[in-house]
Amino acid sequence: MKKSVVWFGIAAIAALAACNTSTVNNTPGPCGSPPGVSQTVLVYPAPGATGVPDSIPQVIVGSTSAIPSGWGVTVVSTIGQGVNGAPFTTAPTPLPTPNQIPAFANPVYQSSAVNASPGFAGSTVTVYLNNLNSSCLPSQTVGTFTTQ
16 A cells, blocks of 8 residues: 555656746737727827927827727837836826827827836937736837937
8 A cells, every 4th residue: 555655746846846847938019909999000209209308297198999998109219218107097188298199090089197208308219008907018109209
């Protein structure tokens, strides 16, 4: 009886060891688009705008529908500075300038607060959508602008 218990224990340990031989991919994938949102564009600062102050307090996007909770923006400058914005909230009315109204009908405007000063001075800034509750890599560009 003791022999069979020992063999059972050895077999169980071998089985568990075999389960741990697979490798785990710890590299996060792209965030993609928020679920239920077909199109999102940069509204403020206007895409392609130049001379935007380097201490931008917020980024505003326009989408075909409301972006789900937990999403915001990540802004990355050409000089290597990058920061995550806060989760989206309702955009202020009226919209700050310079802005660009989306080409699609009935856009939903949402704002992501950003603390990007002073590392953004004199650079081109790319704005990405980001699932802030995930380790995914921001991959969907919504627009760019240039700071002063």
